[in-house]
Every structure is written in C-alpha cells, then in structure tokens.
Amino acid sequence: MRFRRAAIIGLALLLAAAFCSGIRAEDQNRGPETLIINGGRRGNVRLPHRQHQQRLKDCRICHRFFPQKGGSIEKLKAEGKLEKKQVMKHLCIHCHRKRKKAGRPAGPVSCRTCHKRK
Ligand code: HEC
Ligand code: HEC
Ligand code: HEC
Known part of the structure; x- marks a missing residue:
C-alpha cells in the first residue's frame, strides 16, 4: 500500500512538471x-x-545574425557590425532564391515585392 501511494504521488509530480514545462514553452516570447x-x-x-x-522552425536561421530584439538590425548597421543589405542578400533573398530553384515554396526575390514605398 505504501509503495502504491508513493507511486501515485510520483506520477502526479511528473505530470505537474510536464505541465509546467509546457506552459514555459508557450510563454517564450515569439515577438510580433x-x-x-x-x-x-x-x-x-x-x-x-x-x-x-x-515554416523554418529554427529561430537561429535568422537570429544568429541579429538578436531577438526590435531595431537590432538597424543598430548593428549603425555600429558597422552588419553591412547595408547584408541581411537582405545573405539571409532573405539567399533563402528565397535557393528554394525557388529547388521548386519549393519560397518568398519574393524582386525588389518591389519586398520593398514598399508609401
Ligand atoms: C525569417 C527570419 C526570422 C526567423 C526565422 C525568426 N525571426 Fe524573430 N525577428 C526577425 C526580425 C527581422 C526581427 C526584427 C529585428 C529588427 O527589428 O531589427 C525579429 C524580432 C524578434 C523579436 C523581437 C520583437 C520586438 O518587437 O522586440 C523576438 C522576441 C523574436 N524575433 C523571436 C523569435 C523567435 C522566438 C523565433 C523562432 C521561433 C524567431 N524570432 C524566428 C526575423 C526572424
Ligand atoms: C526578400 C526581401 C527583399 C528583396 C527581394 C529585396 N530587399 Fe532590399 N532589403 C530587404 C531588407 C530586409 C532590408 C534591410 C536589412 C538590410 O539592410 O540588409 C533591405 C535593405 C535594402 C536597402 C537599404 C540598405 C541601407 O541600409 O541603406 C536598399 C537600398 C535595398 N534593400 C535595395 C534593394 C534592391 C535594389 C532590391 C532589388 C534588386 C532589393 N532591395 C530586394 C529586403 C529585400
Ligand atoms: C531560410 C529561408 C527563409 C529566410 C531566411 C527568409 N524567408 Fe521569407 N519566405 C520563406 C519561405 C519558405 C516562404 C514561403 C512561405 C509560404 O509559402 O508559406 C517565404 C515567404 C516570404 C514572404 C511572402 C509571404 C506571403 O505569403 O505573403 C515575404 C514577404 C518574405 N518571405 C520576406 C522575408 C524577409 C524580409 C526575410 C529576411 C528578413 C525573409 N523572408 C527570410 C523562407 C525564408
């Protein structure tokens, strides 16, 4: 009997831990x-x-170039740590072009489909 009660308590604790870690994953700030x-x-x-x-699952595909913080691309460009158009060419267009070539769903590669003048 003692053993069974311990097992039940153990199971309850395990479930609680799983539940809490689930909440934490949901709480991760995913940005806008x-x-x-x-x-x-x-x-x-x-x-x-x-x-x-x-689509991409892995945040680091983009965020290894700049942190998860609004205005960080701007800041790194101003500090000379990122070149102008570096993110555009080596991240955005690079991936879209590669995928398009492979016949997979991809994003825009022409200037005006990305840049919009108001
Ligand atoms: C396709 C590229 C890309 C991917 C993939 C990506 N992000 Fe971002 N994220 C950005 C860009 C661009 C910004 C804005 C940077 C800036 O304003 O300079 C940003 C900003 C953010 C911010 C800050 C928002 C703010 O307003 O301060 C958070 C938080 C964030 N991302 C979380 C994530 C998480 C978590 C993942 C993975 C689940 C992820 N991002 C995947 C491109 C990406
Ligand atoms: C997939 C979307 C995309 C496409 C296509 C694209 N751009 Fe960009 N462009 C960006 C992003 C994102 C930035 C800001 C980040 C950076 O500077 O790398 C940017 C920045 C720029 C800048 C500003 C750089 C600075 O700091 O002053 C210019 C100019 C520019 N692009 C011109 C072009 C031209 C010309 C084309 C077409 C040949 C083009 N872009 C196509 C996404 C795109
Ligand atoms: C590693 C690959 C990858 C990177 C990096 C990437 N994209 Fe994309 N992008 C995609 C894919 C895949 C799609 C098509 C998504 C779909 O059809 O569901 C897409 C679609 C888009 C679209 C069209 C969305 C729509 O359905 O209207 C825009 C706009 C776009 N991307 C902008 C950007 C910009 C700006 C960046 C750089 C900050 C960027 N992408 C970086 C893979 C990428």
Missing part, C-alpha cells in the same frame, strides 16, 4: 506576428514573422 523592417530609400519591408517561424 508581422514585422516592418527599415528598408532605406527603397521603402520598408514587411516580414511575416510568425509564418517564417512556423
């Missing part, structure tokens, strides 16, 4: 659903952030 990136004189660029998170 859609982002507007400063695109300089060409006009701003809209990034469907959530759509990319769901």
